[in-house]
Amino acid sequence: MNTASKIMARTLKLALIQMEVSAVKAENLMRAMSLVGEAKKQNADVVVLPECFNSPYGTKHFEPNAEEVPTGQSCTSLSDAAKTNKLHLIGGSIPERLVDNGTAKLFNTSTVWSPEGTLMAKHQKVHLFDIDIPGKITFKESETLSPGRGLTTFDIGSWKVGLGICYDLRFNEMATIYRKMGCSLLLYPGAFNMTTGPLHWELLIRARAVDTQCYVAAIAPARTKGAGYQSYGNSMLVDPWGKILCRADADEEIIYADIDLSTVEEFRQQIPVYSQRRTDLYDTVEK
Numbered sequence: 709m710n711t712a713s714k715i716m717a718r719t720l721k722l723a724l725i726q727m728e729v730s731a732v733k734a735e736n737l738m739r740a741m742s743l744v745g746e747a748k749k750q751n752a753d754v755v756v757l758p759e760c761f762n763s764p765y766g767t768k769h770f771e772p773n774a775e776e777v778p779t780g781q782s783c784t785s786l787s788d789a790a791k792t793n794k795l796h797l798i799g800g801s802i803p804e805r806l807v808d809n810g811t812a813k814l815f816n817t818s819t820v821w822s823p824e825g826t827l828m829a830k831h832q833k834v835h836l837f838d839i840d841i842p843g844k845i846t847f848k849e850s851e852t853l854s855p856g857r858g859l860t861t862f863d864i865g866s867w868k869v870g871l872g873i874c875y876d877l878r879f880n881e882m883a884t885i886y887r888k889m890g891c892s893l894l895l896y897p898g899a900f901n902m903t904t905g906p907l908h909w910e911l912l913i914r915a916r917a918v919d920t921q922c923y924v925a926a927i928a929p930a931r932t933k934g935a936g937y938q939s940y941g942n943s944m945l946v947d948p949w950g951k952i953l954c955r956a957d958a959d960e961e962i963i964y965a966d967i968d969l970s971t972v973e974e975f976r977q978q979i980p981v982y983s984q985r986r987t988d989l990y991d992t993v994e995k
């Protein structure tokens with residue numbers, strides 16, 4: 709996109725990078741940057757990395773890999789990659805260290821970079837992943853992370869984009885509010901696991917798409933043999949009809965799809981559920 713068309717772009721080519729993540733941060737950063745370069749060669753306008761792309765996903769990895777935003781090493785790499793390749797880059801997520809009222813806290817944070825390399829937005833995961841399925845998976849992000857306190861949108865061309873991280877995908881109220889704020893595309897870097905992934909990942913992504921009448925993309929790390937947390941993978945992009953436009957399997961892969969604002973507008977016109985809502989009987993509160 710040139711500068712003029714960027715302002716009004718109604719179609720975008722998205723690249724979702726389902727990358728393999730190792731325990732070595734420098735390796736992950738190099739790998740991410742090289743995959744962003746590969747996506748650029750395929751003419752991607754918007755590139756999205758997975759949740760926790762700079763370190764393995766797991767509570768013991770958050771503190772040693774945490775960085776300040778936007779001055780840390782991972783943000784510097786993301787800014788450079790966006791600027792070098794002249795594209796919008798959503799930096800999956802990283803563990804963020806932030807001193808809040810004199811107390812150091814950690815967040816699971818996604819950063820958004822403009823083609824000039826500037827930080828456009830950051831989203832701190834709002835809903836922490838605390839679950840307990842006996843004999844299957846127990847995970848408590850809140851042991852080490854603090855929850856974000858706000859929702860996050862940003863604009864690319866004519867698109868308003870709503871951002872969430874992984875467990876945020878389960879909360880339809882958040883997606884509904886993004887729709888009410890004018891979003892047409894929702895992005896969820898995420899890393900579902902082998903218990904919840906097979907049953908819920910596709911179901912939730914398609915449900916959020918049909919409910920909000922938005923394009924929805926979810927971007928996972930590749931599944932790595934021997935890793936403590938087995939990512940389900942299966943990154944995908946779904947259109948407002950709930951149709952899967954592209955989908956990865958478990959391994960490292962970049963998947964691509966074109967999105968068009970006309971599809972959003974037509975679907976909303978043809979099945980106009982938003983104007984048919986009985987807000988006299990119910991509503992989603994937007995504070």
Ligand SMILES: O=C(O)CCC(=O)C(=O)O
Pocket residue numbers: 759836837873874875876878898899900901904905908
């Ligand atoms: O909701 C799930 O099943 C998985 C969520 C998750 O892995 C996360 O929030 O990082």
